Amino acid sequence: MQTLKAPTDRKTFDGKYRIERFNVDKLSCLSYLHMAIYGKLLPQDYFLKKYNTAFTVVTYTGFLAYDDKGLPVAFYGVIPCFIEHQGKLVLAAQSADTMTHADHRQKGLFVELAKRTYALCKKEGIRLIFGFPNQNSLPGFINRLGWQEAGALQRFTIPVKGLPLEKAAGKLKLKGLYTAYCKTAMRRRQPKNGIPNSVLAEGYGGVYRDAEFLAYKNYSDTYTLQIGHALVWFKIQNGLIVGDMSGYADNFETVMSGLQKLCRTLGLSQMQFQVNTKSKLHSLLRAYGEPIPSFVIAIKDLGSGIPPEKLTFTFADIDIF
Numbered sequence: 001m002q003t004l005k006a007p008t009d010r011k012t013f014d015g016k017y018r019i020e021r022f023n024v025d026k027l028s029c030l031s032y033l034h035m036a037i038y039g040k041l042l043p044q045d046y047f048l049k050k051y052n053t054a055f056t057v058v059t060y061t062g063f064l065a066y067d068d069k070g071l072p073v074a075f076y077g078v079i080p081c082f083i084e085h086q087g088k089l090v091l092a093a094q095s096a097d098t099m100t101h102a103d104h105r106q107k108g109l110f111v112e113l114a115k116r117t118y119a120l121c122k123k124e125g126i127r128l129i130f131g132f133p134n135q136n137s138l139p140g141f142i143n144r145l146g147w148q149e150a151g152a153l154q155r156f157t158i159p160v161k162g163l164p165l166e167k168a169a170g171k172l173k174l175k176g177l178y179t180a181y182c183k184t185a186m187r188r189r190q191p192k193n194g195i196p197n198s199v200l201a202e203g204y205g206g207v208y209r210d211a212e213f214l215a216y217k218n219y220s221d222t223y224t225l226q227i228g229h230a231l232v233w234f235k236i237q238n239g240l241i242v243g244d245m246s247g248y249a250d251n252f253e254t255v256m257s258g259l260q261k262l263c264r265t266l267g268l269s270q271m272q273f274q275v276n277t278k279s280k281l282h283s284l285l286r287a288y289g290e291p292i293p294s295f296v297i298a299i300k301d302l303g304s305g306i307p308p309e310k311l312t313f314t315f316a317d318i319d320i321f
Contacts, residue, residue, distance in 0.1 A: 003279065012237055013065065013112050020035075022051070022062040022077055025056055029072040030056040030097075037099050050076020050096075050319065055212035057277045060091060063113045067104065074100040078121065079319055081213065083128060084197075085205030092207075093121055093157070095131030096201075096319045111114035111144055118145075119240050119304060128304040130311070132295040132318055133286050147298045149214035150308035153315060154282065154291035156237075156273040160260050166236070179221075182236055182266055195231045199316065200245045202279065204312040220321060225256035233316055239263070240271035243316025245281060252284050274315040 011019045016063055020026070030047050034040070051060050062077025077307035078093035102111050121129060130150070133141050141147040169178035194214035207213070222235045222243065230248040232255065235241050240263050248255045259271055274294045275282045285291070315321055 008197065012239055013109070016106065016107075017065045017067060017073070017109065019113070019116065020064050020066070021060075021178050022064055022075070023060045024052075026060075026064055026072075027051075029066075030075055030077075030150065030321070031101055032280065033064075033072040033075055033101065034097075040201050046219060048145075049216075051077060051079065053080045053216060055216055056082065056091060058091070058126065061117065061120060061124065062097075062121075062123075063116050063125075065104075065113060067110050068239065073104040074109040074113060076117050076130060078126075080126060082208040082303070083130075083205055083311070084110065084200055084208040084311065085304075085306050086131075089125050089208055090126075090128060092128040092304070093126045094317070094319055095129055095133075095162045095300075096248050098137075110140070114145055118300065122199065122200075127302050128306065129300040129302065130313065131296055134315075135296070138296055138298065141298055141300075145300065147300045148308060149296060150299045150311055151313075152277055152293065153274045153295040153297065153320060154277055155294040156275065156285045156289055156291045158271045158273075158288050160239075160258075160263040160268060160270055162264035162269070164269045166239070166273055167269060168267070171280055178267075179236075186225075189225055190223055192224050192231075194222070194316070195233045195244055195246050197317075198244050198281075199276070199279065199314060201246065202312075204278070205306055206312055206314075207219040207317045208302075222321065224317075225258075225262065228254045230255045232259065235321060236268065239268050239272050240266070241272045241274075241315070241321075243321045244314040256288070276312045276314060279314075 013019055027047050053059050058080040061080055065074040066073050067073050075097060077097050080093045081097045082089045083092040099273055132272045196218060197206045197209050225232050226253040230245055234244050263271060273285055299308055
């Protein structure tokens with residue numbers, strides 16, 4: 001990383017940590033912290049693209065904590081976007097990366113950074129925060145940060161028979177070559193980047209995906225495929241992971257057959273759907289297998305006034321898609 005200077009903002013926490021608002025100049029600090037915690041080096045521009053939400057005007061929303069040596073030790077960040085509900089847009093944000101170095105856990109940093117981030121959100125005009133906490137972190141969000149549950153996603157895993165090219169490429173350390181093969185195979189099939197949010201057509205409020213949002217979302221490699229009347233937005237990672245689908249109601253079997261054929265072409269051994277339990281897609285997928293629990297949907301209302309039961313999300317809305 002380029003700089004690890006002690007932050008100039010002298011705000012502190014617990015007399016041990018300096019707290020600074022996240023900005024574009026601190027991207028190297030975030031990458032350093034991620035590497036220190038997970039031991040994984042991300043693409044150089046990953047966080048730059050992920051937190052540059054200029055299409056909402058509000059960007060780089062979150063806080064970093066530094067120890068007495070000036071090293072970043074904790075981070076909490078949200079990703080601004082718009083929620084559409086009853087034809088109106090509300091500035092919202094997804095609770096995204098939360099990281100605390102192992103040497104600095106159980107010291108209150110997560111809650112402190114979260115509270116500062118929520119105060120910043122209110123100041124910036126953000127009226128709703130949503131997220132997908134796992135079962136371990138959900139009690140903390142609800143009991144200590146005032147969140148409430150608003151639904152759940154369940155995962156359907158459907159095996160596909162064929163040559164397991166993706167798994168073989170992983171074992172032989174040929175992931176780059178396999179990725180190039182997938183991009184080449186999809187180049188002529190991909191009509192557009194992403195799709196409008198299917199939950200809006202079902203009468204729920206959800207993430208507003210206009211052209212600017214879909215252009216922003218390219219920090220991850222995803223594909224869009226038309227099968228019959230349907231559009232399927234997916235990524236390739238341990239199989240074919242569907243983020244969202246539209247136009248499938250009257251030709252669902254054709255769509256599923258087309259996806260299975262694609263999996264065999266790409267050498268993928270399974271399809272995975274992480275679907276909101278409120279959606280029509282959830283009921284249709286039951287003919288292909290029983291789901292298991294996946295993500296809990298939770299929200300923190302900062303003045304939107306949208307009832308939790310009127311909101312829902314797809315896997316494509318999660319920052320890891």
